[in-house]
Amino acid sequence: MPINAALLAPTAPAQSWRIGLIGFGCVGQGLYDILQQHPASSFEVARIVVKNPDKVRPLPAAQFEFEAEALLDDNTLDVLVEVIDDADAAFRLVVAALRRGRRVVTANKAMLARHLLELVDLQRAHGGTLLYEAAVCGSIPVIRTLDAYFGTEPLRQLTGILNGSSNYVLTRMGEGGTDYGPALARAQQLGFAETDPSLDMGAFDPRSKAVLLAAHAYGLFLEPEQVLNLGIEGISATDIAFAASRGEKIKVVAGLQRLLDGRVTALVTPQLVGPESPLFGVDEEFNGVVLEADFAGEQFLRGRGAGGHPTGSAVLADLAALRQGFAYHYAKTAAPPTHATDLEIEIYLRTDEPRLIDLLDFSEVSEEADEDGYVVGYVALAHLITHRDLLREHGAFIVRTGQLRPVGEAAEATEAAEAALETAGRSW
Ligand SMILES: NC(=O)c1ccc[n+]([C@@H]2O[C@H](COP(=O)([O-])OP(=O)(O)OC[C@H]3O[C@@H](n4cnc5c(N)ncnc54)[C@H](OP(=O)(O)O)[C@@H]3O)[C@@H](O)[C@H]2O)c1
Structure with a gap:
């Protein structure tokens, strides 16, 4: 059977997406590092927010800012990645983002487990999307498997x-x-x-x-x-x-x-x-x-259920899924x-x-x-x-x-x- 050459033709590179990254600890740095090593993924960390202005960082100080709320209304950002270690602050940020109909990726299982139903309702009410593969078993794609494949x-x-x-x-x-x-x-x-x-x-x-x-x-x-x-x-x-x-x-x-x-x-x-x-x-x-x-x-x-790269890998998978229009069903x-x-x-x-x-x-x-x-x-x-x-x-x-x-x-x-x-x- 002849091979359809059109199917093998290279597709146009995906348009780069701008990420607003909130949190630059284990997971945030893991994601950043993966994206540096893998530029073909076409995701760019455009803004980074952290908490402590006095901390020594592995990147120039000018790359960091300290007001997460400032990212919420930046419409040049395609997606917000929330990877902070404070469940209450994370909840406030994710709620505010979903109320604006934004796309959000989070790894915060404690916050999600406490508020999941409310967050699902917010997505339905305002048209935003929240993905969180990294929150369960790090790099193991279990949430999407359950939701999409065994839905x-x-x-x-x-x-x-x-x-x-x-x-x-x-x-x-x-x-x-x-x-x-x-x-x-x-x-x-x-x-x-x-x-x-x-x-x-x-x-x-x-x-x-x-x-x-x-x-x-x-x-x-x-x-x-x-x-x-x-x-x-x-x-x-x-x-x-x-x-x-x-x-x-x-x-x-x-x-x-x-x-x-x-x-x-x-x-x-x-x-x-x-x-x-x-x-x-x-x-x-x-x-x-x-x-x-x-x-x-x-x-x-x-x-691997934890660690910067395995968890960052799950965040990257969510970013790619969002770009394809995926949302949990x-x-x-x-x-x-x-x-x-x-x-x-x-x-x-x-x-x-x-x-x-x-x-x-x-x-x-x-x-x-x-x-x-x-x-x-x-x-x-x-x-x-x-x-x-x-x-x-x-x-x-x-x-x-x-x-x-x-x-x-x-x-x-x-x-x-x-x-x-x-x-x-x-x-x-
Ligand atoms: N570590 C893992 O392997 C793993 C695996 C799965 C899920 N998770 C989840 O991923 C999330 C992040 O974990 P992590 O291990 O990366 O934490 P982490 O290493 O402690 O880093 C937390 C980061 O969040 C920043 N931060 C805290 N409060 C903030 C605020 N209000 N505004 C802006 N930035 C704030 C901190 O800023 P400073 O740098 O200024 O302190 C730090 O950069 C948590 O919800 C965790 O449960 C982690």
Whole structure:
């Protein structure tokens, strides 16, 4: 078959877009550096805004300004890139930009998770566009995959390691026998963990990301507090040994799952992960996401979840998408599912405070080891959500060890749905 020469003819170079860059830290400099190394991308950083006038910068001082608001009405800028580390200021700027109908790229997951619905409404009301691939798993293109590719297909489940810092600490503890404190100090030295590590180690950061994923995977808008987040601040060698004795690893896993009755649950907890899972091999500071779609089946994405270049790369991908006229569809928000918390979850709890065991009110206990201070069994997810701060304050360590199971009316509905599937000759 002859090749159509017109298809192979070089296309005209894209017209260069002028970027207003707000923030010149890790991500801002990462993007700037990528654009310097890759001029063919045809994006030019036209104005840069930072906060501190006294800071020494890698570029001439004349290239920096200090009033982000000044960029909002500069119509010579094609797009604003907001990559600052202050969620409240970022929200004010992004709202003001969207009210003017502007195109905006942001990486600020904490801000997005808190205000996503409002930001979606603003885009619809004023015709602006907001993209944020960099906010979840850095360089891994998971938001656009969910929104554009799986916008129509139902998803059963999404599981992911969404925080590189805690994953690095767990890898050091699992492979090197390092204690939590030194492993965390090393993560901070290498720039993987924040100076205040609680956002990463307390699973607040992956909780924000889970909120964003729930919106695109299921059309479900959640408040961050609705998502259970349990971290690894209380972990010890005993817990690592418990996992190793089963041939498994402890990973902090975000789990979004559609239940048989169609409702969706979302949580982020340490979890036992066995070699059969693609997440088992996601070590060090890497991130990974496993998607299970009804018809496509299982897919696995793995990559760098943070750092200047990987995150800058995701921002660049958003810029290119904007230039092609792309906007998120949020297709599944047209018929959103209900959020489910009336479930039980199998956990391993280690604590030296017996009252915490009473408080969680285990409905079933399968294992107890008094000498190591742990118990394994089922507890209500709602109890964990209610008591998570108390558990954290008392240094308790919890690992999810098994599946979620519905209780009460939901259990009956699940049984009925299973029977219907069996009658139809299908399996879940
Ligand atoms: N680092 C990562 O790997 C990564 C990955 C994914 C997402 N993110 C997200 O990306 C965003 C930026 O992170 P980062 O690591 O690049 O932060 P960073 O290194 O701390 O840099 C923050 C930058 O924002 C500037 N800034 C702060 N408040 C400002 C304001 N009101 N107006 C103008 N500039 C302001 C700072 O100015 P000065 O230079 O004057 O201090 C600095 O240049 C955050 O939302 C973060 O959660 C980061």
